[in-house]
Amino acid sequence: MLEDNMNTPRSRGNGRPALTRPDGTPVRVLVVDDDPDLAEVLSGALRYEGWEVRTAGDGASAVAEARELLPDAVVLDVMLPDTDGFHVLRDLHTVKPDVCVLFLTARDAVEDRIAGITAGGDDYVTKPFSLEEVVARLRGLLRRAGMARQQDEGPRLVVGDLVMDEEAREVTRGGELIELSPTEFELLRFLMRNPRRVLSKAQILDRVWSYDFGGRAHVVELYISYLRKKVDAGREPMIHTVRGAGYVIKPVAGR
Amino acid sequence: MLEDNMNTPRSRGNGRPALTRPDGTPVRVLVVDDDPDLAEVLSGALRYEGWEVRTAGDGASAVAEARELLPDAVVLDVMLPDTDGFHVLRDLHTVKPDVCVLFLTARDAVEDRIAGITAGGDDYVTKPFSLEEVVARLRGLLRRAGMARQQDEGPRLVVGDLVMDEEAREVTRGGELIELSPTEFELLRFLMRNPRRVLSKAQILDRVWSYDFGGRAHVVELYISYLRKKVDAGREPMIHTVRGAGYVIKPVAGR
DNA sequence: GGAACTTCTGAGGAAGCTCTGAACAGCGGC
DNA sequence: GCCGCTGTTCAGAGCTTCCTCAGAAGTTCC
Numbered sequence: 277m278l279e280d281n282m283n284t285p286r287s288r289g290n291g292r293p294a295l296t297r298p299d300g301t302p303v304r305v306l307v308v309d310d311d312p313d314l315a316e317v318l319s320g321a322l323r324y325e326g327w328e329v330r331t332a333g334d335g336a337s338a339v340a341e342a343r344e345l346l347p348d349a350v351v352l353d354v355m356l357p358d359t360d361g362f363h364v365l366r367d368l369h370t371v372k373p374d375v376c377v378l379f380l381t382a383r384d385a386v387e388d389r390i391a392g393i394t395a396g397g398d399d400y401v402t403k404p405f406s407l408e409e410v411v412a413r414l415r416g417l418l419r420r421a422g423m424a425r426q427q428d429e430g431p432r433l434v435v436g437d438l439v440m441d442e443e444a445r446e447v448t449r450g451g452e453l454i455e456l457s458p459t460e461f462e463l464l465r466f467l468m469r470n471p472r473r474v475l476s477k478a479q480i481l482d483r484v485w486s487y488d489f490g491g492r493a494h495v496v497e498l499y500i501s502y503l504r505k506k507v508d509a510g511r512e513p514m515i516h517t518v519r520g521a522g523y524v525i526k527p528v529a530g531r
Numbered sequence: 532m533l534e535d536n537m538n539t540p541r542s543r544g545n546g547r548p549a550l551t552r553p554d555g556t557p558v559r560v561l562v563v564d565d566d567p568d569l570a571e572v573l574s575g576a577l578r579y580e581g582w583e584v585r586t587a588g589d590g591a592s593a594v595a596e597a598r599e600l601l602p603d604a605v606v607l608d609v610m611l612p613d614t615d616g617f618h619v620l621r622d623l624h625t626v627k628p629d630v631c632v633l634f635l636t637a638r639d640a641v642e643d644r645i646a647g648i649t650a651g652g653d654d655y656v657t658k659p660f661s662l663e664e665v666v667a668r669l670r671g672l673l674r675r676a677g678m679a680r681q682q683d684e685g686p687r688l689v690v691g692d693l694v695m696d697e698e699a700r701e702v703t704r705g706g707e708l709i710e711l712s713p714t715e716f717e718l719l720r721f722l723m724r725n726p727r728r729v730l731s732k733a734q735i736l737d738r739v740w741s742y743d744f745g746g747r748a749h750v751v752e753l754y755i756s757y758l759r760k761k762v763d764a765g766r767e768p769m770i771h772t773v774r775g776a777g778y779v780i781k782p783v784a785g786r
Numbered sequence: 787g788g789a790a791c792t793t794c795t796g797a798g799g800a801a802g803c804t805c806t807g808a809a810c811a812g813c814g815g816c
Numbered sequence: 817g818c819c820g821c822t823g824t825t826c827a828g829a830g831c832t833t834c835c836t837c838a839g840a841a842g843t844t845c846c
Contacts, residue, residue: 366571374578391744395662395737396575397545420546444727444781445773457803458775494823495805501824519813519822712792749834750794756835774802774833 292469294326295415295423297348303327303423305414306347308338308364309380310357317487318351321407322414335359339367342375349376349418351410354400365398376417378410397421404486408462412442433468436514436527438507440468447507454506459484463499464507467515467525476522496523547724549581550670550678552603557583558678560669561602563593563619564635565612572742573606576662577669590614594622597630603678604631604669620653631672633665659741663717667697688723691769691782693762695723702762709761714739718754719762722770722780731777751778 295303305322309315310333319329330345332338335356342350350368354361361379368375379393379400393400397420399413419431433440437450445461447454456464463484467475477493485495500523504515512528550558560577564570565588574584585600587593590611597605605623609616616634623630634655652675654668674686688695692705700716702709711719718739722730732748740750755778759770767783 366567369571369575392572392737392742394731394734395572395579395742397579398575400733441727443729444779445729445776446727459804491805494807497823498805498825504824517823714793746794749796752834753794753836772834 290324295418304345304347305329306350307331309353335364338364342368342371346372351378354379354381376421378414404488406484406486408466408483435468435471460502472526474518474522474524545579550673559583559600559602561597561605562586564608590619593619597623597626601627606633609634609636631676633669659743661739661741663721663738690723690726715758727781729773729777729779
């Protein structure tokens, strides 16, 4: 049952306070990928963050679009039909010198020409990626670029006595350090970014696993069980099953 | 609580307090190199320090740009298409007598003329250089030229009982001297300038190794292992692997 | 011109991570 | 109480990531 969809105050997003520009207007992002399906999925996920999104399918229209939109960040496929992402990067910087860029690249292309990218503060993600990863990286870039937060949502996620420091990749509960594998970490991040909200296995699969993952929802159950062993171990449980609907994380008492 | 994102001097900062001019405005740097790719990477890295950066591709436009920007420092390639860096230096000094200059020069370049330069308080770096080196040298120049620090981040880096004196190139842990090779030193400096933050191998490669390094991320692992043998030897480890993400340095206890 | 040091490559192996399949447990319906 | 369905957990295979060693090539310094 979808309950609180109507009454929660939100521009178009997920109900959380959005990362915004200093003047309070939505962050503006340009997505550049020649695969329309992928561009669609990506821009959907970014709009869900409350951001203003436009897309482009090649380098030329990317630069043209950027000139008009003056985006705060660009998600940029390295392989484009007309040119490669690096030339686009340079053009983008002439259009807007302080723009952040998140590159999308094939795994085996990483070593070749990605070099130098992260030096300027930009970042990249290898295909196939998960949406959570893209969003998290983008949020990191934007935060470092000085995008203010509407409310005081720092670089740490807090749910009850459970705390996640995204930069240090550190999770503690009651001050006690919890070690997590990459997938466990991302799953927990997704849960913690949506506290008190029931997330279906399909949603989790779509966000946390990469878009080309063919497996079944069973992995979600498995990883939830891993998480419980580490996060809830011996303590009052915070991760709850909602039979037939999904999973939810919330602070213990009720609060 | 609204954070001080507006008034801290950084267009796309790294989260650390930036070196600023005495009046609190960002340090202004002019990058002069005829290779646009290199100029791009350099200016990106310097912007990441929170500094205001402009670029020029030859001597004439460098002087013109300097007249307008009145930069605190100039990163100046010795070999330029229209003239050499030494002439530009003289012109720069007529524009702004107290400007700091960091020369970029080929390894086999004329030693004596360079030596004359450094006597005047300026400095140089040989190509191919690492970005960490350029930034560190520039910071040294600026510090000596009286640029204030937002917070008092001196020429020593401290993480737990590990102390690095950048000027003396000396590292101690628990008072005990640790001898490091040049690359080891630079890698440790990069880690120590980003304590508690997970750094990916790509980031490390981009910052610590020179921009033309074609090698793989494997060297990073190798040098981390060297560092561990020297820094963590027998003690409680400070350098940690975050599987699938990178490496992080932090003080032993926790906080 | 040689010794000491530094840097990097390659290989082997250890450790950790992810996912599959299957058995098991608990809930709810009848 | 029995059965089916949903969710949980275990065990292990296959894979990826990371660590370390040994040695070759290059550099620096005497």
